Amino acid sequence: MSIAEGKLGESPRLTTVLRPVRAGNAFEETVERLLQAIKLGIVGEKLPPERELAARLGISRVTLREAIRALQEAGYLDVRRGRYGGAFVTYAPPEPGSEDLRRAVADMGTGELTDALTFRMAVECGAARVLAATALAGELGEERRGELRRRLAEVNAAGPDDYRRLDTAFHLCIAELTGSPLLATACADARLRVTDLLNAIPILQRNIEHAAAQHEAIVAAVLAGDPDAAARAVAEHLEGTAALLRGFLAQPSRPAVLTTEAGHGAPRG
Amino acid sequence: MSIAEGKLGESPRLTTVLRPVRAGNAFEETVERLLQAIKLGIVGEKLPPERELAARLGISRVTLREAIRALQEAGYLDVRRGRYGGAFVTYAPPEPGSEDLRRAVADMGTGELTDALTFRMAVECGAARVLAATALAGELGEERRGELRRRLAEVNAAGPDDYRRLDTAFHLCIAELTGSPLLATACADARLRVTDLLNAIPILQRNIEHAAAQHEAIVAAVLAGDPDAAARAVAEHLEGTAALLRGFLAQPSRPAVLTTEAGHGAPRG
DNA sequence: CATCAATGGTCTGACATTAGCCCAATAACA
């Protein structure tokens, strides 16, 4: 049925290595990338100039421009010509409502969601573990320890508008501090796969406080050089979100707790 | 200097998301994939028919044939026409010698090697952790427990010719049993990045016994549902190989133990 | 020995992607 099934009873390793070489054409992949960068809020208010961006993405300017045009027509960008012009981000994360979350989860297949959550759990736990082991070996310099503390302080001091972005920065910071680009990329990729879902979860003060305590625990374990505790802290932290999202999988139609309100009371219908 | 550097002092997240969309053209990526599949020994003695293989890799038959021709000219494949024909693997892992290992490590940059080792450590520890957590939750069925035990038994019973292949199968099996294709792919990718290096390490009886004990510990921890112990066991196991390989990094020129021989006796001068 | 099914070998027309070049618009700045 699906492309990935391969022959019945065939080695999973074979289907893993003989999987498609490219996810799609250059245009599609570029749109996806830019959309991720925009939604994660890591490109600032303006994209880099086309020539520079094309070089970075390893594609031609023509292909990049097609992607930008698609995003412009979809309302994510506002393109202005001339000096000091550029592609300006006009996207703001939607005011989250439960109905949005239900829809976001539904848009993603059941298998795809559990896959993404499992993947994220594994790579983020692994990254924290590695970083703690580095600290344990006394190879985590004061500079890097400082950056970790700084990121933690930033997310703790974040206002509602900046929370998602700084939370992302904190999580990815752990992977980046390991010094492994491959690992950093994997963690970024894992995060990107659940960005839409996270954006659809309302930011509640209670959740923020809960997350803050967990973030503290992660940093403490890493700096203390305790790999097990670090991985465990990350796992606990991620499990909360994962459980929430998985809850929407068991309810293909509207969750019972929302049926009365969400039908007409949700901000976005 | 390098493509990946980005602007000085720029957010690492930016350079991560704005990295090249494709690693190379379709031909190059296909050659790389096939080569990996061959070196890992997971394609058996013959590649699937061109039409099927092209469909799996998501490329055209023309591009696939170019890749096969390149591998044929490089001596990895023997292509025969007619029914019962096909592309037959004519590759055998080289008899490992210390000089091969030194060269293999040197071919890979210092940074690239530590990157690959760190990445592998993180994703494999993460996978074992997730799988153990699944077992802890009582969600690891008897079928999957049985497969894990079976893989372990297979690698323990392996002869020298099959050892690498079955060792790979065991390691990847852990990731596959989590049920997350993304995670399985990440682990396979991590393994692939060090395949050449592993192939260059002599298979010593002493190492095999050591590895066997560690494999046992991993399986025991996973089946016992102890995530910390599982991750720790994997970390210990991988650290041995990593330390060995890293040892060759500290010696940019030829290792002392080889200087007399390698100076004029090396096959390639 | 003839048949035949499976497989690699080849060709064509269409579309995707690229590099490179020049044009057009714009806002800071003198």
Place this chain on the structure above:
DNA sequence: TGTTATTGGGCTAATGTCAGACCATTGATG
């Protein structure tokens, strides 16, 4: 108010990649 550097907009020729059809070869099988 004109200049100018920077940026997006658009073009062309060359190359990469594709789907699909058809040909050539081979070895098992009857």
